[in-house]
Amino acid sequence: MAADAQFPPPKVLTYPASAPPSLITQGAEGRVYKTTHLLPDRPSALKYRPPKPYRHPILDARLTKARISSEAKVLERCWREGVPVPPVYAMDPAAGWMMMEWIEGIPVRVGINEWLGERPEDGEEPAEAAEEAPLIDLMKRIGTAVGALHRTGVVHGDLTTSNMMLRQRKEDQVNGGTGAESKAKAVAGDVVIIDFGLATQSMADEDRAVDLYVLERAFASTHPRAERLFATVLESYKHTFKKAPSVLIKLEDVRLRGRKRSMLG
Amino acid sequence: MGRAITGADHPVVLYVLGGNTQVIAYAEQRYRIFGETLDIAVGNCLDRFARALQISNDPAPGYNIEQLAKQGGRVLLDLPYAVKGMDCSFSGILTRAEELAAQMKAGNGKGPDGEPFTGADLCFSLQETVFAMLVEITERAMAHVGSSQVLIVGGVGCNERLQEMMGLMAADRGGSVYATDERFCIDNGIMIAHAGLLAYETGFRTPLEESTCTQRFRTDEVLVKWRK
Numbered sequence: 001m002a003a004d005a006q007f008p009p010p011k012v013l014t015y016p017a018s019a020p021p022s023l024i025t026q027g028a029e030g031r032v033y034k035t036t037h038l039l040p041d042r043p044s045a046l047k048y049r050p051p052k053p054y055r056h057p058i059l060d061a062r063l064t065k066a067r068i069s070s071e072a073k074v075l076e077r078c079w080r081e082g083v084p085v086p087p088v089y090a091m092d093p094a095a096g097w098m099m100m101e102w103i104e105g106i107p108v109r110v111g112i113n114e115w116l117g118e119r120p121e122d123g124e125e126p127a128e129a130a131e132e133a134p135l136i137d138l139m140k141r142i143g144t145a146v147g148a149l150h151r152t153g154v155v156h157g158d159l160t161t162s163n164m165m166l167r168q169r170k171e172d173q174v175n176g177g178t179g180a181e182s183k184a185k186a187v188a189g190d191v192v193i194i195d196f197g198l199a200t201q202s203m204a205d206e207d208r209a210v211d212l213y214v215l216e217r218a219f220a221s222t223h224p225r226a227e228r229l230f231a232t233v234l235e236s237y238k239h240t241f242k243k244a245p246s247v248l249i250k251l252e253d254v255r256l257r258g259r260k261r262s263m264l265g
Numbered sequence: 266m267g268r269a270i271t272g273a274d275h276p277v278v279l280y281v282l283g284g285n286t287q288v289i290a291y292a293e294q295r296y297r298i299f300g301e302t303l304d305i306a307v308g309n310c311l312d313r314f315a316r317a318l319q320i321s322n323d324p325a326p327g328y329n330i331e332q333l334a335k336q337g338g339r340v341l342l343d344l345p346y347a348v349k350g351m352d353c354s355f356s357g358i359l360t361r362a363e364e365l366a367a368q369m370k371a372g373n374g375k376g377p378d379g380e381p382f383t384g385a386d387l388c389f390s391l392q393e394t395v396f397a398m399l400v401e402i403t404e405r406a407m408a409h410v411g412s413s414q415v416l417i418v419g420g421v422g423c424n425e426r427l428q429e430m431m432g433l434m435a436a437d438r439g440g441s442v443y444a445t446d447e448r449f450c451i452d453n454g455i456m457i458a459h460a461g462l463l464a465y466e467t468g469f470r471t472p473l474e475e476s477t478c479t480q481r482f483r484t485d486e487v488l489v490k491w492r493k
Contacts, residue, residue, distance in 0.1 A: 027408055028404045028405045028407070028408035028409075029405075052397075052401075052434070052437075053433045053434075053436075053437055054397065054400050054429075054430035054431070054433035054434045054437075055393075055397045055400075055430075056341050056393045056397070058341045059341060059346070059393060059394065059397055062343075062346075063346060157349075157350060158350065198349075198350050
């Protein structure tokens with residue numbers, strides 16, 4: 001509630017709905033709410049870009065409108081081409097918001113960490129291949145999702161395991177089961193890519209390679225123990241996306257120089 | 266040195282001057298670059314624009330743009346806005362601003378309201394646009410590292426409008442902005458001496474005969490032993 005008082009919600013959320021909106025995240029760019037504004041029995045995610053007080057009002061309006069429109073356009077394009085993304089339900093670019101499917105599930109980051117957390121500390125001896133199968137399968141699903149994304153000519157711009165959700169499947173929702181089964185549930189579900197706030201339409205190997213590099217770095221910093229599995233992600237990326245080989249060659253270059261240029265020259 | 270003067274504890278640093286534009290935060294013995302310009306520096310953009318408008322270099326082109334901009338504000342001219350993640354680019358904006366300056370001189374420059382615009386309007390629009398970009402990438406870096414303090418350093422950091430916009434952003438995030446004045450923002454010997462003293466205290470020694478100058482140190486190349 002304190003958060004609601006500090007950040008007034010957009011006007012669209014002040015109308016009656018079957019459940020009050022709740023603030024989910026607050027980033028530098030905008031805020032995400034969960035709301036039943038559209039249908040009482042179907043929650044949706046509302047992304048709202050509030051006005052920035054430091055910006056000239058004309059510039060602010062121009063940017064907010066352009067950003068909501070372009071994000072919605074990218075999502076629509078991905079959705080149409082079968083990339084796993086939340087579909088856009090409604091939007092008002094001038095007011096700075098759009099509504100999308102509410103993904104029931106947890107971020108991939110949380111799933112991987114839950115999986116790793118349940119393993120014995122300092123599990124130096126590599127686990128049995130069969131034992132790791134659910135985690136390896138998740139890596140494959142991540143690679144497939146990113147491959148599908150790049151195939152449509154979209155680069156995400158901020159690929160991390162926090163920007164991927166695991167959408168719960170019906171059969172996984174039952175509780176209980178043996179230890180191994182409940183552990184496997186942490187990494188079960190369909191991978192859905194979210195937050196296209198920095199996405200652009202690009203077919204350039206360079207941009208795609210940077211996308212992969214950012215994801216690789218995110219793996220290294222958030223899940224050091226799962227870093228060795230990143231090769232599996234790239235492997236299934238290659239299977240999904242025909243132009244992957246030239247992107248992976250470019251990735252070598254990007255790794256060598258880092259994302260940044262040198263200051264020389 | 267910025268920290269020593271302003272008392273900021275763990276700020277995100279916006280480093281803006283003629284030769285460079287970077288957003289920096291300290292982590293694990295290095296100043297890490299979170300975002301930077303992909304082409305020319307913001308100071309370079311302002312200086313070259315000043316030349317297009319034949320604005321005086323005395324005392325500094327940036328200062329004169331700032332004073333002129335205070336007379337503008339009637340209209341906001343449409344300039345490109347180029348932020349990519351935490352990076353930004355200024356060359357397209359400069360090109361467009363120079364085109365508008367040429368149109369104005371030729372007497373056929375019209376603002377969005379159909380009225381001719383002035384040099385002051387151009388200065389105002391340029392400042393509003395490039396500073397909004399700088400504040401935006403700084404805000405992203407602050408959200409990323411979870412800091413609510415921001416420190417502005419470098420020549421462009423003297424600009425009071427930039428400081429004001431940064432203050433509005435920081436207040437929105439429940440934080441504060443630290444800035445120094447022109448005595449410390451512009452090139453000075455104290456900052457070199459201060460960095461040298463800090464390094465000396467950690468046991469770093471270079472004999473005088475072996476001392477040389479390198480202007481090309483990249484910010485994140487330097488090992489910072491003196492911070493925790």
